[in-house]
Amino acid sequence: MAKKITEEELLAKAAKPGQEAMKLHPFYKGKLAVIPKCAIRTVDDFAIWYTPGVAAPCRDIQAHPETVFEHTNKGNLVAIVSDGSRVLGLGDIGPEAAMPVMEGKVILFKYLGGVDAFPICLDTKDPDEIIQAVKWLEPTFGGVNLEDLAQPKCFYILDTLRKEARIPVWHDDQQGTAAVTLAALINALKVVGKEMGQVKLAMIGAGAANIAITRILMAAGVDPEKVVMVDSQGTLHAERTDLKEKFKEKWHVCQATNAEKIKGGIPEALKNADVCIALSKPGSGTIKKEWIRAMAKDAVGLIG
Incomplete structure (x- = not known):
């Protein structure tokens, strides 16, 4: 016969992830790192990946903009954009406090989909400024995941960017x-x-x-x-x-x-x-x- 779990045991179990998070987040100092995809055998390889060799793909992109998806990681790079105004069940906690959640989203993208994502926590709650910031990021990223934005501005931000942005924009919460x-x-x-x-x-x-x-x-x-x-x-x-x-x-x-x-x-x-x-x-x-x-x-x- 299965043992009946007490309310105290349930509460202790529910509290454990938070207790572990408070130990492990400062231990790792965040959840993300940037590592190269290319082979670096010796310092001589930097002549390919950086100067002078990198000038050749730069010129190719300038002449043929669509080749940015061939020469760079743009096609597999997603910006996770938030102002921290509606985070999980925490509410308006601000962009710095939202960073652990956005880093968590990044590892979901990588672990579940093989997608390289990056947290972009903005120090503004103005919807038009958020829209403009996303547009400024378009050359770098292949897509944008809007995250934890308060309503009703989240509707306006998403609808506007879906019409005006040159890359796909998605609001996870919607x-x-x-x-x-x-x-x-x-x-x-x-x-x-x-x-x-x-x-x-x-x-x-x-x-x-x-x-x-x-x-x-x-x-x-x-x-x-x-x-x-x-x-x-x-x-x-x-x-x-x-x-x-x-x-x-x-x-x-x-x-x-x-x-x-x-x-x-x-x-x-x-x-x-x-x-x-x-x-x-x-x-x-x-x-x-x-x-x-x-x-x-x-x-x-x-x-x-």
């Missing part, structure tokens, strides 16, 4: 979270035998992630009228005119979803729902057991 959530929902609905267009969804949290998820789910066949989203002030519906001027993305959700104009909070959104997608504040008590019991039979929960 497109990344939305893509994996859609994949999970497709598989979960197969297990419980429900159709995408028929399920009622409760979206707990109205941040960048859940708004982006709602967009992609509707594109995949979810009926927007069956979606009920909840923010810190309650459910979103067409009478939430407080959002009309200050938050156009939420206001769009208000207009497109919740055909029944369900009012209240999380328990009202979850009642008879087939799916709960929760990306809100962390911690126990955010969603109570009795609210889950009020969901439809064979309900699905996707919790971030």
